[in-house]
Amino acid sequence: MPAPLGWPGILRLGLVQTALGAIVVLTTSALNRVMVVELALPATLPGLLVGIHYALQMLRPRWGYGSDMGGRRTPWILGGTAVLGLGGVLAAAATALMGSALLPGVALAVLAFAMIGLGVGAAGTSLLVLLALRVDESRRAAAASIVWIMMIAGFILTTAIAGRLLDPFSPERLVAVSAGVSAIAFLLALAGVLGIEGPSPMRAPAEAAARPPFRRALAEVWAEPQARRFTVFVFLSMLAYSAQDLILEPFAGAVFGRTLGESTQLSSLQNGGTLAGMVLVALAGSAFGGRFASTLRGWMVGGCILAAAALITLAAGPSVGAAFPLATVFCVLGLGNGIFAAAAIASMMQMVGEGRERREGTRMGIWGAAQAVAFGTGGLIGAAAVDLARLLLGAPHAAYSVVFAIDAAIFIAAAVLATRIARPRPAAGLHRMITAQ
Numbered sequence: 001m002p003a004p005l006g007w008p009g010i011l012r013l014g015l016v017q018t019a020l021g022a023i024v025v026l027t028t029s030a031l032n033r034v035m036v037v038e039l040a041l042p043a044t045l046p047g048l049l050v051g052i053h054y055a056l057q058m059l060r061p062r063w064g065y066g067s068d069m070g071g072r073r074t075p076w077i078l079g080g081t082a083v084l085g086l087g088g089v090l091a092a093a094a095t096a097l098m099g100s101a102l103l104p105g106v107a108l109a110v111l112a113f114a115m116i117g118l119g120v121g122a123a124g125t126s127l128l129v130l131l132a133l134r135v136d137e138s139r140r141a142a143a144a145s146i147v148w149i150m151m152i153a154g155f156i157l158t159t160a161i162a163g164r165l166l167d168p169f170s171p172e173r174l175v176a177v178s179a180g181v182s183a184i185a186f187l188l189a190l191a192g193v194l195g196i197e198g199p200s201p202m203r204a205p206a207e208a209a210a211r212p213p214f215r216r217a218l219a220e221v222w223a224e225p226q227a228r229r230f231t232v233f234v235f236l237s238m239l240a241y242s243a244q245d246l247i248l249e250p251f252a253g254a255v256f257g258r259t260l261g262e263s264t265q266l267s268s269l270q271n272g273g274t275l276a277g278m279v280l281v282a283l284a285g286s287a288f289g290g291r292f293a294s295t296l297r298g299w300m301v302g303g304c305i306l307a308a309a310a311l312i313t314l315a316a317g318p319s320v321g322a323a324f325p326l327a328t329v330f331c332v333l334g335l336g337n338g339i340f341a342a343a344a345i346a347s348m349m350q351m352v353g354e355g356r357e358r359r360e361g362t363r364m365g366i367w368g369a370a371q372a373v374a375f376g377t378g379g380l381i382g383a384a385a386v387d388l389a390r391l392l393l394g395a396p397h398a399a400y401s402v403v404f405a406i407d408a409a410i411f412i413a414a415a416v417l418a419t420r421i422a423r424p425r426p427a428a429g430l431h432r433m434i435t436a437q
Contacts, residue, residue, distance in 0.1 A: 002198045004136035010143045013134075014150035015192035016127050019081060019185035020120055021154035023088040026162055026181055027053075027116055030174075031095050038169060039099055045106070047380075049091075049113045054376030056117025060368040061221075063122040064361030065214050067129065073361070074197045076126035081189040084119025085182030087112045092178030096171030121372070123189070125365045130197060132349035132360070141285025141296065141346035145278045148345060152275060221362050229421050230351060234344060235370040236414040237304055241337055242378025243407050244311075247386050247400065248330070254396045255318050256326055269327055270334035277303065277338020285346065296347045297421055303340025304415035307333055311408035318397035340414075347421075382407070 005013070032046040067076045090112035098105030127147075135143045158181060165177045212220070221227050252258040252266050281299060288295075310333035317324040348367050352360045382403065389399035 002134070004139075005134045005196070007139075009196060010131075010135060010139065010146055011150075012192045013127065013131050013143075013196060014147040016077060016081070016123070016189045017147040017151040018154035019188040019192070020084065020123060020127075021151035022158040022185045022188075023084050023182055024053075024116065024120060025155045025158050026178060027088055027091050027113070029159060030162060030166065031091055034095050034169070034174060035098065039095070041098065041102075049109055051376060052110060052113040053117040053120075054372050056114055057121040057372035057376075058369050059118065060121045060125045060372065061218055061362050061365035062214060064125045064129065064363070064365030064368075065217050066361070067126045068217070068358050068361040069211055072197060073126040073130040073133075074193055077123045077130065077193050078189060080119045080121070080123025080126070081186055082119070083115050084123060085186050087115030087119055088182045089175070089179045091116065092175045096175055099171060121365075121368065125361060125368050127193075128345075128348060128368070129352060129360050129364050130193075132352045132364075134196060135349070137350070139285070140349045141343070142282045143285075144346040144349055145282030145285065145342040148342065149275065149278055149282070217359060217362050218366070220356055221359050221366060224356070224363075226351065226354060226421065227363055227366065229417060230347070231366055231370045233300075233414055233417045233421060234348075234367050235374045236410055236417065237300075237340055237344065238371050238374035239378045239381070240304075240307070240407050240410040240414065241341065242375045243382030243385075243403075243410075244333070244337075245379045246383040247403065250386075251314070251400045251404075252326060255400060256322075256324070258326075266327060266330045270330040270337075273331040273334025273336075274338035274341070275334075277335045277340075278342040279338075280335075281339060281342035281346065296343050296350065297418055299343035300340050300347065300418045300421075301415045303336050303338070303343060304411045304418065305336075307336030307340065308408040308411035308415070310336055311404045311411065315401040315404040315408070318401060 028050055032050075035041045035046045036043050063076060063080070067073050070076075091109060094105050094107075094109035094112050096105075097108060131143060131147065132140065162177050162181060165180075166173060222231075248270065249263040249267050252263040258266065284299075310329050313329050314333070317326065317329070348364060352364050385403045385406065386399050389402045390396055393399050393402065
């Protein structure tokens with residue numbers, strides 16, 4: 001069996017996450033902007049297309065099951081990245097086509113965003129399983145944070161570089177830049193994953209007797225109390241996390257009179273806090289090694305409670321007035337988000353091998369699907385809740401206060417559920433698989 005990965009190997013796998021993030025962010029930011037601004041199409045259209053991308057990630061358990069039965073993760077990662085990259089190019093071509101032929105362009109965009117959802121689900125699920133299989137227990141928490149930080153780096157680099165290359169805008173330039181990003185992303189993924197899994201399967205492919213139908217494999221994983229509780233925790237916490245996205249900047253403007261530039265700076269502070277929380281978890285995991293695994297539950301609970309406290313403070317902010325420390329609270333909210341998210345991802349890697357054998361991909365797929373559904377619905381629910389509360393209560397400040405309080409309650413519910421998740425076993429079968437010679 002190959003030896004556990006060192007830090008260079010972990011960084012290589014992080015390149016795959018960077019690649020996935022680069023393609024996805026281009027389709028959800030630049031293409032969204034082109035549809036709404038340059039083509040003057042309704043904002044609902046890109047919203048529905050992104051919804052297709054999230055809906056298709058419901059198939060993550062199926063892709064994880066496929067890699068379980070085959071015994072290898074690399075083909076799923078590279079194949080998924082290829083499908084994702086092709087979907088990104090088709091999405092750009094579809095956007096360009098909408099300018100002259102709207103209905104054919106929309107039809108092509110539906111296909112493209114379906115491919116994006118399928119590709120990122122297949123590649124992302126197997127990537128996390130491979131990371132868990134090849135990283136020693138003492139480094140998993142730090143590894144989880146590192147690959148997510150590298151994904152954020154992919155967001156930043158892609159939007160910065162592509163933003164320069166897209167000016168002056170033309171449909172041909174849009175397709176060319178998207179094709180370039182997809183090609184570079186695939187090469188990054190290839191460099192990141194090639195040879196990491198080893199020349200032969202880490203485990204023999206499942207025998208015919210151990211190849212249950214997908215429905216049975218899914219039911220077997222869902223029957224595990226630990227996996228089921230963690231799935232609900234992931235859904236609740238990520239729902240509360242994503243529900244903030246579309247309401248924080250409007251809150252700063254509508255209630256505190258911040259300008260567009262000022263509210264954007266506040267959002268940057270929040271994102272900086274999220275990154276700081278992830279870095280904190282990575283440093284703690286690196287410093288304390290295997291002992292850190294036993295504290296992951298506490299980090300998840302603490303991050304959720306910190307985020308809930310920040311949201312409750314925001315709910316009380318309008319009554320304080322101009323003296324309210326809005327920037328500080330935004331930063332603290334981001335810190336709580338980053339801590340619980342990084343700890344949750346590390347827990348996924350720690351717990352993925354606990355339970356019935358040859359179900360690691362299916363288990364990770366269920367958790368990934370829960371996260372995707374929460375992200376796909378959270379922003380919409382948060383924005384709709386503000387509109388409904390404003391309709392019922394009249395005053396904007398009261399509407400935002402009610403929604404922030406509800407969001408805080410969801411975080412608290414997630415924290416309570418996290419206390420019922422058992423600590424990962426320090427000598428789980430997955431760890432023995434990795435280190436056995």
